[in-house]
Each structure stands twice: as C-alpha cells, then as structure tokens.
Amino acid sequence: MEKFFRRNFAGYAFLAPWLIGFFLLAIGPILASLYLSFTKYNIVRPPQWIGLDNYFYMFEFDDRFKKALQVTFTFVTISVPAKLIFALGVAMALDKGIRAIGWYRALFYLPSILGGSIAVAILWRQLFNYDGVVNSALRLVGLDGPYWLADPKYSLWTLIVLAVWQFGSPMLIFLAGLRAIPQELYEAAEIDAAGPVRKFFAITVPLLAPVIFFNLVLQMIEAFKSFSGAFIISGGSGAPLDSLLFFTVYLYDEAFSYLRMGYASALAWVLLLIIAAFTAIAFWTSKYWVHYENERG
Amino acid sequence: MSRLNRRTFMTKAGAAAGSVAVLSALGPQAFGQDKQVRHFWWGNPERDKRTFAVIDLYNSKTPGTVVTGETLGFADYFTKLTTQIAGGNMPDVIQQGYGVLFEYIANGAVVPLDDYVGKSLDISKIDQSAIDAGTVDGKFYALSIGANSHMAIYNTRLFEEAGIVAGTDFDPYGYTYDDLARIGAAIKEATGVAGTDDNTADYQNFSDFTAQKGVKMFNPDGSYGVTQEIVEEYWSTWQMIRDAGATPPGPESAGLAGVSDLSQLGVVTGKSAMSYVWSNQLVGAQGLVQDTLGAAMYPNTPAMIPGSIVQPSQFVCLTRDSVDPEAATAYMSAFVNDLDMTAILGLERGIPSQSEVREALQPNLSAAEALSVEFFAGIQGKTAPLDPPPPSGSNEIEQTFERVAVSVLLGDKSITDVATDFLAQAKAILARA
Numbered sequence: 047m048e049k050f051f052r053r054n055f056a057g058y059a060f061l062a063p064w065l066i067g068f069f070l071l072a073i074g075p076i077l078a079s080l081y082l083s084f085t086k087y088n089i090v091r092p093p094q095w096i097g098l099d100n101y102f103y104m105f106e107f108d109d110r111f112k113k114a115l116q117v118t119f120t121f122v123t124i125s126v127p128a129k130l131i132f133a134l135g136v137a138m139a140l141d142k143g144i145r146a147i148g149w150y151r152a153l154f155y156l157p158s159i160l161g162g163s164i165a166v167a168i169l170w171r172q173l174f175n176y177d178g179v180v181n182s183a184l185r186l187v188g189l190d191g192p193y194w195l196a197d198p199k200y201s202l203w204t205l206i207v208l209a210v211w212q213f214g215s216p217m218l219i220f221l222a223g224l225r226a227i228p229q230e231l232y233e234a235a236e237i238d239a240a241g242p243v244r245k246f247f248a249i250t251v252p253l254l255a256p257v258i259f260f261n262l263v264l265q266m267i268e269a270f271k272s273f274s275g276a277f278i279i280s281g282g283s284g285a286p287l288d289s290l291l292f293f294t295v296y297l298y299d300e301a302f303s304y305l306r307m308g309y310a311s312a313l314a315w316v317l318l319l320i321i322a323a324f325t326a327i328a329f330w331t332s333k334y335w336v337h338y339e340n341e342r343g
Numbered sequence: 344m345s346r347l348n349r350r351t352f353m354t355k356a357g358a359a360a361g362s363v364a365v366l367s368a369l370g371p372q373a374f375g376q377d378k379q380v381r382h383f384w385w386g387n388p389e390r391d392k393r394t395f396a397v398i399d400l401y402n403s404k405t406p407g408t409v410v411t412g413e414t415l416g417f418a419d420y421f422t423k424l425t426t427q428i429a430g431g432n433m434p435d436v437i438q439q440g441y442g443v444l445f446e447y448i449a450n451g452a453v454v455p456l457d458d459y460v461g462k463s464l465d466i467s468k469i470d471q472s473a474i475d476a477g478t479v480d481g482k483f484y485a486l487s488i489g490a491n492s493h494m495a496i497y498n499t500r501l502f503e504e505a506g507i508v509a510g511t512d513f514d515p516y517g518y519t520y521d522d523l524a525r526i527g528a529a530i531k532e533a534t535g536v537a538g539t540d541d542n543t544a545d546y547q548n549f550s551d552f553t554a555q556k557g558v559k560m561f562n563p564d565g566s567y568g569v570t571q572e573i574v575e576e577y578w579s580t581w582q583m584i585r586d587a588g589a590t591p592p593g594p595e596s597a598g599l600a601g602v603s604d605l606s607q608l609g610v611v612t613g614k615s616a617m618s619y620v621w622s623n624q625l626v627g628a629q630g631l632v633q634d635t636l637g638a639a640m641y642p643n644t645p646a647m648i649p650g651s652i653v654q655p656s657q658f659v660c661l662t663r664d665s666v667d668p669e670a671a672t673a674y675m676s677a678f679v680n681d682l683d684m685t686a687i688l689g690l691e692r693g694i695p696s697q698s699e700v701r702e703a704l705q706p707n708l709s710a711a712e713a714l715s716v717e718f719f720a721g722i723q724g725k726t727a728p729l730d731p732p733p734p735s736g737s738n739e740i741e742q743t744f745e746r747v748a749v750s751v752l753l754g755d756k757s758i759t760d761v762a763t764d765f766l767a768q769a770k771a772i773l774a775r776a
Contacts (some may be wrong), residue, residue: 081414088450089425089428089429090447090450090451090452091451103775105769176594176595176598192594193594193595193597193598195598196594196595196597196598196749197753198595198749198753237537271360281601281602282418283601283742283746285600285601285746285749286597286598286600286749287747287749287750287753287754288746289747302425303385303422303736303739303742304739305425336459
C-alpha cells in the first residue's frame with residue numbers, strides 16, 4: 047500500500063486540482079441538494095427536515111410544476127428531432143466535397159458556440175419583438191407578423207428556432223459519421239438502380255445509426271437542461287403566461303425569487319430522474335435500431 | 344544555471360506558491376488598518392453616479408474608513424443578496440424596500456440599530472413617522488432614506504399637442520379612470536401616440552384601486568382581503584380605457600407585464616404619453632427623456648377615496664454579517680445627516696426624512712426635483728394611511744397577478760375566469776407561506 051502510494055503520488059498530485067474541484071464543487075453540492083430536497087430551507091434559517099413533503103406537494107398541488115413539465119416536454123420533443131434532421135441535412139450537403147469546406151464547417155458551427163450565450167438571447171428578443179427584424183421582413187412581403195414573444199401561442203417557437211439554429215455540434219459529428227460510410231456501398235446500390243431516397247434509407251440511415259443515437263442522447267439531455275435562452279427571453283419568469291416556463295426556469299424562480307431552496311432542490315432531483323429515465327429508454331430502444339459494425343447480426 | 348530536474352522544480356514551485364499564500368493571508372494586517380464598510384444598493388445610472396460621489400466624499404472626509412459601493416438593477420439585487428446571505432458575506436450596509444424589509448428582519452439578516460443610536464448613529468432630526476416605519480416590535484431596524492408615493496408621469500409636450508392642460512382639462516390630484524380614457528384617446532387622436540400605459544398587469548395600481556374601494560389588501564388575520572368583484576371591476580375599468588383607444592394594443596402591453604426597468608416605460612420608449620412609477624423614480628425617468636415630464640397621482644374612482652400611500656421608499660440597514668458595525672452605522676448616519684452628502688443625493692431616492700436636509704436642498708433643486716416637492720405638497724390629505732407590513736407571500740401574489748393578467752390583455756379568457764383563478768392562487772400562496 048505504502049509502495050503504491052509512493053509510486054503514484056505524483057500522479058495524484060497532478061490530478062489534485064481536478065479531484066478537489068470534483069469533490070468540493072460537484073459531488074458535495076449534489077449530495078447537499080439531495081439532503082435539502084427533504085427539507086424546508088429558505089437560506090436564512092437553518093433547513094428543517096420535512097421528509098417527502100416537497101415531493102408530495104409537487105405532484106399533488108403544484109400546477110406550475112405540471113405546466114413546467116408540459117413546456118419542457120414540448121420543447122424537447124419538437125426541438126431535438128428538428129435540430130437533428132436539420133443538422134443531418136446540412137452535413138449531407140457539406141459531404142458532397144465542396145470547395146473551402148473548412149470555412150463552411152466553421153461558419154455553421156459558430157451558432158453552437160454563440161447560441162447558449164446571454165448576448166444571443168438578448169439578440170433573439172430584439173429579432174422577434176413586434177417591431178423587430180422578423181416582423182419587418184414579413185411586412186416587406188405584406189404580412190402582419192404576430193407578437194412572437196408576448197403571445198403564448200408563438201413564444202415557445204422562437205426558442206425552438208433558437209435551439210435548431212445551434213445545429214453545429216451534431217452536424218460536425220454527422221459529417222464525421224458520413225465520411226466513415228464506405229463509398230462502395232453507394233456504388234453497388236447505384237448499379238442496382240437505387241435512387242437517392244432508397245440509398246438514404248437503406249445505406250445512410252442504418253450505417254449512421256450509432257452516430258444518430260449518440261447525437262440523440264446528447265441533444266436530448268441538453269434540451270432538458272436548457273435554461274439561459276428561456277430565462278432571458280421570458281424576463282426570468284417564464285412569461286408570457288408561463289409559456290416559457292422551462293423546468294430549469296421554474297426551478298430558478300422557486301429558489302431565488304421565493305427562496306424555497308428545499309423545494310427547488312427537490313425539483314432538481316426530479317429533473318435528474320426524468321433525464322435518467324429518458325436516457326435509459328433511449329438506450330433500451332437502441333437495441334432494436336442501432337447496430338454496430340463489429341456486431342454479429 | 345543549474346540543471347532543474349522535475350523534483351527540484353516541483354519543490355521550488357510549491358514553496359513559492361506557499362509563500363504567496365502566507366503573504367496574502369497576512370495582507371490586511373500587513374498593509375494598513377483602515378476600517379472597511381461595504382454598501383450595496385439597487386439603482387439606475389443616475390442613482391449610481393450620485394451614490395458613488397457620496398462614497399468618495401465620505402472617504403475623503405473620514406480618514407481611516409474606506410467605504411466601497413456595489414450596485415445592481417432591482418431585478419438582480421435580491422438574487423445577489425440571497426446568495427450573499429447563504430455565503431455569510433452580506434455587505435455591511437444594504438438597501439431595503441418597504442415590504443421585503445420585514446421578511447429580512449424576521450429572518451434575522453437585518454439587525455437592530457438601537458445599540459448605536461445616540462453614539463455612532465444620529466437619528467435626532469429624523470421624522471418620527473420615518474422612525475416608526477422602520478421599527479418592528481419596539482426595535483429600530485431601518486433608516487429611511489426618502490419618502491415615496493405612487494406617481495403618474497406624463498410627457499408634457501404630447502399633452503400640449505393634444506391641447507390638454509393640467510388643472511383645466513383634468514385635476515392631476517383627483518381625476519377619474521373615465522377622465523383618463525377621455526384624455527388618453529384625445530392624445531392618441533392628436534399625436535398618434537397612445538395616451539397612457541396599460542395598467543392591467545400593474546399590481547401597484549391594483550393595490551391603489553383596492554384601497555379606493557375602501558377595502559384592505561389583507562385582513563387582520565393575514566388572509567387576502569380582495570374580492571372577486573374588485574378584481575373584475577379593476578380589469579373591466581382598464582378594458583374600458585383600452586377599448587377607448589387610449590392605450591397601446593393589449594398584446595404589446597402583455598409583453599411588458601412585470602417589467603420594472605425604467606427604460607421600458609411608455610414615456611421613455613415613446614410608445615405612450617403617461618406611465619406609472621414610484622415618485623422617487625421621476626428624477627431617473629426625466630434623465631432618460633428629452634421632453635419635460637409632468638406629475639400626477641394615479642387615477643381614482645368618482646368617490647375619490649384615497650388609494651395611494653406615502654411610505655419610506657427605501658431604507659439603509661445594517662446586516663448581521665457586518666464586520667465593523669460602528670464604522671458602518673457612522674457611515675449610515677452621515678448618509679442621512681451630512682449636508683454635503685445629502686446635497687449630492689438630492690431627492691433621487693425620495694423626499695428626505697430629515698428636516699434640516701430638506702431645508703438645505705430647497706434652493707438648489709433641479710426642475711424634476713422641484714416637481715417632486717410640488718407633487719408631495721399636492722397630495723397632502725389625499726393619501727391613505729400606511730397599512731401594517733404585508734404577510735410573507737405578498738411578493739409572490741404580486742408576481743402571480745402580473746402573470747395571470749396577461750390573459751386579460753390578450754383577451755383569450757374572460758375577466759371573470761382569470762379573476763377566479765387569481766384569487767384561488769393567492770389563497771394557495773398564503774396557505775403555503
């Protein structure tokens with residue numbers, strides 16, 4: 047043991063900054079929030095143990111909790127497939143061997159870097175304002191655009207568009223996946239007179255399935271956790287009429303507007319369980335549609 | 344240079360890092376004995392400029408004490424303060440508003456000042472009413488830095504263009520909601536700009552309206568006193584004003600529900616001729632517009648029962664995390680008594696509660712400040728008595744009101760349904776608090 051320690055000391059020493067950060071800033075708070083989720087805690091007074099009351103209240107009485115779930119599920123079920131389809135479309139277009147592809151890749155990736163930022167959320171607010179760029183453009187073609195942000199019928203769509211616009215990282219991964227598909231398969235299919243649609247569904251999709259699956263899981267988790275866009279565009283409250291009340295925005299509101307830290311911690315754990323459940327479902331279904339090259343079928 | 348192998352490098356680097364840590368830990372002792380006071384407030388650019396100037400002045404007048412200022416917009420102020428409470432590093436001196444203050448006192452984050460009164464803190468010239476407002480259960484907690492009331496501010500150029508003269512066409516200290524609909528529509532007609540902001544989602548106007556109906560917002564037992572009829576009548580009244588063409592379109596107002604930023608007021612953005620604020624915001628709002636602003640009370644019903652209250656706009660308070668309460672209270676004392684400092688602050692936070700300060704300010708007031716003083720003279724005898732502090736949860740009811748009122752502005756639900764929904768939620772909030 048002592049020998050082991052002496053031999054590996056330098057290794058652990060170099061790991062220390064990360065290990066300390068991980069235990070102090072990640073594991074510590076995570077466990078603390080699990081404990082707090084069973085308490086009533088308003089920051090100023092010490093936490094009070096109330097057992098499962100936070101969870102009971104959430105499922106029995108809390109209408110905003112249900113609204114938050116509804117908004118978040120709508121966002122995830124629309125934005126994730128839309129983003130993946132869009133990313134795959136762009137990746138296939140770029141895969142045609144265009145000149146200066148490096149530039150295009152960088153250009154299309156840019157929104158992914160910018161997209162999560164506060165500045166872009168504010169920009170989005172300006173774009174979709176009633177007097178904003180989008181409605182001005184619509185007016186040019188004689189259309190009277192709606193109040194995108196003030197009307198709950200449309201507000202969520204502005205955020206879905208914002209999410210789809212950040213298609214860069216799945217696109218890059220798709221692009222790499224497309225490159226790995228052997229050209230001979232397409233050539234053979236052409237000899238058998240397969241059209242582009244047939245080639246897409248019979249060759250591209252099955253061979254790309256592992257990559258699609260990877261992107262799906264990653265983007266789904268990302269979408270469940272989405273916060274800054276909704277927070278900024280709704281002014282921090284999920285307005286109008288809670289139509290932008292993402293789960294994370296509700297959690298923040300409970301924690302910092304109403305100082306219900308215990309309840310907010312319980313909400314955070316419910317979100318974690320939801321994400322875990324959906325990821326597990328995705329992995330379970332993948333058995334039926336994702337096949338890897340080295341598998342025996 | 345000797346060869347540096349990895350081991351000696353690591354040893355030396357470690358020693359160097361260690362000595363830096365030791366030095367910085369010794370820092371405050373080693374480099375001076377100044378007393379530190381941190382002052383945190385919410386503000387606007389005008390207030391921040393004045394407050395930082397006051398801090399500089401105090402630091403130059405008081406060697407041995409260093410005051411530092413921190414500021415944020417209202418929306419973020421309490422979030423930051425909350426995290427500071429959790430971290431046990433609240434600034435020494437914080438700004439509080441009437442209402443929220445009582446939750447902080449109940450939680451023990453704000454501590455009593457009685458031990459310092461007559462020593463580092465001089466309150467001998469502060470109005471008794473202001474001292475009473477900062478006193479809870481016989482203990483004095485909060486030092487008022489200005490009196491406040493609800494104020495409607497209007498663009499005098501647009502009013503003139505529509506031929507509307509204050510005093511002749513409407514009484515700024517006693518006009519009705521019907522008057523407002525008439526004036527607002529006339530302004531829209533003459534100038535193309537909506538006559539007034541739409542207050543459907545404005546809880547401050549709603550609280551005035553409730554008092555104007557002779558009803559208290561909260562019953563003595565802490566339950567919500569507002570009735571279904573009052574909520575419906577309030578929203579119908581603003582519906583009437585909207586239908587008269589006096590306001591911007593409903594959906595546009597819906598987008599501004601709950602927004603407290605001065606830069607988003609109709610009079611500032613130019614989307615309307617009249618907006619509704621706290622009187623101490625007049626100076627800040629005037630700083631953002633070219634045209635001269637006028638001041639009026641909030642509208643009333645024909646019965647003219649007073650609805651607006653006069654209350655301390657803001658307090659400075661001492662926190663339980665204060666490192667040096669003596670130095671902090673001495674700074675607070677100067678903040679309300681020192682004539683050079685209060686001259687810089689002016690009326691920006693409201694009408695000062697110290698009589699000598701008021702007298703000293705009188706000759707040098709800016710136009711907007713003079714208007715505030717005139718406004719306070721005008722509302723004498725037309726305001727309602729101050730209610731006891733609201734129960735906890737009132738803040739959440741206010742935000743719920745702003746949220747559900749959007750349905751009324753969008754016209755997608757009947758006023759009756761929204762009112763029922765609102766009262767059910769208010770009841771649930773109080774039950775949970």
